[in-house]
Amino acid sequence: MGISLGLVGLGSFGSSFADLFKRHPAVDRIALCDREPERVRKFADDPFFQDKFDEKDAYSSLDEICEADLDALVIITQPWLHAPQCVQALESGKHVYSAVPITNIPDGDEILDWCDKLVETCKRTGLSYMLGETTYYHADTMFCRRKAAEGEFGDFVYAEGEYFHDVDSSCNLREVKARRLASKAGQEWIELEKGYLERGIKSGPMHYPTHSTSGPVCVMNAHAVKVTCYGHRNTTNDEYFDPAEFSDETALFLMSNGATVRICEYREIGLPGSETFRVFGTKGSYREHAWCTNKSRTPLTAEEMRDPLPPEVEEAFREGKTESAAYGGHGGSHAYLVHEFCDAVANERQPAINIWEAARYMIMGVMAHKSALRDGETLDVPDWGDAPE
Numbered sequence: 001m002g003i004s005l006g007l008v009g010l011g012s013f014g015s016s017f018a019d020l021f022k023r024h025p026a027v028d029r030i031a032l033c034d035r036e037p038e039r040v041r042k043f044a045d046d047p048f049f050q051d052k053f054d055e056k057d058a059y060s061s062l063d064e065i066c067e068a069d070l071d072a073l074v075i076i077t078q079p080w081l082h083a084p085q086c087v088q089a090l091e092s093g094k095h096v097y098s099a100v101p102i103t104n105i106p107d108g109d110e111i112l113d114w115c116d117k118l119v120e121t122c123k124r125t126g127l128s129y130m131l132g133e134t135t136y137y138h139a140d141t142m143f144c145r146r147k148a149a150e151g152e153f154g155d156f157v158y159a160e161g162e163y164f165h166d167v168d169s170s171c172n173l174r175e176v177k178a179r180r181l182a183s184k185a186g187q188e189w190i191e192l193e194k195g196y197l198e199r200g201i202k203s204g205p206m207h208y209p210t211h212s213t214s215g216p217v218c219v220m221n222a223h224a225v226k227v228t229c230y231g232h233r234n235t236t237n238d239e240y241f242d243p244a245e246f247s248d249e250t251a252l253f254l255m256s257n258g259a260t261v262r263i264c265e266y267r268e269i270g271l272p273g274s275e276t277f278r279v280f281g282t283k284g285s286y287r288e289h290a291w292c293t294n295k296s297r298t299p300l301t302a303e304e305m306r307d308p309l310p311p312e313v314e315e316a317f318r319e320g321k322t323e324s325a326a327y328g329g330h331g332g333s334h335a336y337l338v339h340e341f342c343d344a345v346a347n348e349r350q351p352a353i354n355i356w357e358a359a360r361y362m363i364m365g366v367m368a369h370k371s372a373l374r375d376g377e378t379l380d381v382p383d384w385g386d387a388p389e
């Protein structure tokens with residue numbers, strides 16, 4: 001028998017995953033949930049979903065769907081909601097997949113508490129949490145993990161990760177914000193955010209750090225131990241940046257393997273959008289789609305770098321609609337994220353981006369922002385250890 005999944009959050013990003021989760025061969029039953037009823041109807045009324053969807057599995061709240069007898073929930077709601085919703089899902093006996101990041105709220109201490117709570121809940125319940133970090137399944141990240149496993153980097157010396165996403169770039173962050181606020185959950189956030197501002201707690205781009213931190217961390221299989229970070233403050237009185245102390249933040253980390261990592265999270269930057277990492281070792285290095293040694297530079301295509309999907313999964317996804325079909329979506333990552341979660345639930349194993357791994361990506365950003373708020377003071381970075389075997 002296959003697994004049963006509930007898709008919670010069928011907004012812009014969640015909608016682009018529904019097709020793939022429904023197509024995965026391990027999935028027998030799909031439930032749909034959103035507080036905005038028309039977002040559920042879009043899929044509930046689609047003939048394509050009918051063989052795995054039953055009308056009784058249409059839900060209008062997380063509370064309701066947590067009562068259902070499902071194996072797992074896929075939570076793709078607004079970023080400030082993820083952590084409490086994932087804890088609720090785990091407490092209701094379900095494995096959980098979360099869109100990135102673990103949570104995005106202005107108070108770094110609160111984020112640390114949520115990481116702690118998620119780790120504790122996974123340990124106590126034995127259930128799995130998976131973070132849907134797209135960078136983890138970019139072709140170059142898969143390639144670099146293979147090179148690392150083969151020892152081809154030698155000793156890791158240095159890595160860089162950067163997420164350049166200017167507020168007015170082609171994926172316009174003002175429009176994204178307006179869309180996320182234009183729902184019941186969005187309207188509630190407007191009031192909650194005011195509370196943080198009244199207490200003088202301001203966020204920064206390092207509270208959405210996983211696209212830049214995950215590459216170096218997962219390739220080197222190391223975690224941060226110290227950080228120093230500085231921020232750039234917006235100087236044009238742009239109201240988009242009002243809830244944030246900084247519009248750009250740049251951090252330098254000492255890692256557990258002795259390597260140094262530089263991370264940039266920029267939201268006000270004269271560059272096209274880019275999400276990249278580079279890793280440098282004593283024997284080999286990876287940068288800009290090429291494997292390098294001290295004598296050679298070998299350019300590589302995405303096809304040469306990515307791992308294969310199991311043939312039956314690839315075939316099921318290839319029949320899909322263009323946007324979400326195999327190798328579509330954020331550097332081809334969507335198909336791998338969906339497969340990894342479904343396979344982990346079906347085989348009762350830890351997913352690759354489990355809570356212990358995910359916490360490492362998130363905490364780098366939290367501690368970097370704290371350092372920037374203290375004018376670059378060097379801070380220790382906590383760690384929750386490796387996932388249990």
Ligand SMILES: NC(=O)c1ccc[n+]([C@@H]2O[C@H](COP(=O)([O-])OP(=O)(O)OC[C@H]3O[C@@H](n4cnc5c(N)ncnc54)[C@H](O)[C@@H]3O)[C@@H](O)[C@H]2O)c1
Nearest residue numbers: 009011012013014034035061062077078079099100180185
């Ligand atoms: N590359 C990436 O990894 C990437 C890219 C884009 C978005 N994202 C993440 O995806 C998430 C969703 O973004 P979006 O643009 O789709 O937002 P959105 O506002 O379009 O969709 C969120 C949906 O969640 C629903 N929701 C909220 N609370 C709910 C509840 N309690 N029960 C049921 N439904 C609920 C809302 O009604 C809304 O429809 C964000 O957290 C974002 O960080 C990640």
